[in-house]
Amino acid sequence: MILDLGYRRVLRPLLFRAYDGDAERVHDQTLRAIARLGESAPALRATAALCARHHHPRTVAGIAFPGLVGLAAGMDKNGVGVRAWGSLGFGHAELGTVTAQPQPGNPRPRLFRLPASGGVLNRMGFNNAGAEALADRLAAAGVRRGNRAVGIPLGVSIGKTKTVPLAEATGDYLSSLRRLAPYADYVAVNVSSPNTPGLRSLQDGDTLRELVAALVAETRLLDPDDPVPVFVKVAPDLAESALEEALAVCESGGARGIIATNTTLGRDGLAAADAARAAEAGGLSGSPLTRRARQVVAFLAARTELPVIGVGGIMTAADGQALLDVGAALLQVYTGYIFGGPALVAELNRLPVPADPTSPSRSTA
């Protein structure tokens, strides 16, 4: 209740008005505040007492998650808030997407709120400080794979450097993987952002097969006894046949999970008031994505024993419950956090879990 009043009624209206509505500046300042929070042990403890109540621990891909709801990739690309996400109620955080080489991303403006639709549109284009910088930051925070230095498991999302040709993508992903595997509890392979030209073509059967095989083989070389799990993140815009193909590649290639979904190029479910902004190029997230993300999660979960991490348009606890009901093993939020703040995470952490949400093999695979 206090979280709900504090964020949705007080802080959010202020944030949405700040900097003349420049959503990226608000994002940067908020992230800075979250990073500062992470520097103070007493502040972290106080925040955790308010926000962090994990009710449903679950082991997925051999990783013990203290709660079902995690922070989706893209919110904290460079890991600046790594120490704070657990105290804000998240049961894991997916840092990144980082690329092998640092890059500036697309020109601003590139992030737009669509308040009447409960959505966000972005074409950030993997602005990030690079895999090396993230590895250094995680090392400085005392993070090593599996050591829970920040209280929760950390995933690291890797993508392709924009200037690297698609034909050389595998080497670029491998370079990020090598640098980050010592710190990541899982590595998410992002082949589904709509904002790097050609990236989503890496989801095509043969291309994805080569990429997943190379990454999984590398994890086995790096740690033969306990290779870091590789998850693959897919787009909501794939047709059923393409989803089936991607799934088959993930299963045969040794991926340990699928994250569904990234943002959509579709423009369904938008309020008239947001029409002008919706005409901007980029990927759409939040409420306009809820239905499609649920369809994709249901489609995948019905066809695989691999865990499916459900993300896309979780704006309410009911949206999260719906994804669990169709078989999601874990949840992630991004846009819902912008609109609902810590209260949404607390509500999702309180969710009842369906009697038999996943088969034992899926929940522990």
Ligand SMILES: Cc1cc2nc3c(=O)[nH]c(=O)nc-3n(C[C@H](O)[C@H](O)[C@H](O)COP(=O)(O)O)c2cc1C
């Ligand atoms: C501003 C912004 C940046 C994002 N950056 C990334 C990213 O770097 N990597 C990634 O895999 N997904 C990224 N995403 C996608 C989210 O992780 C998530 O899959 C998508 O937004 C759907 O979830 P939501 O409706 O809860 O936002 C980004 C989303 C937004 C809104």
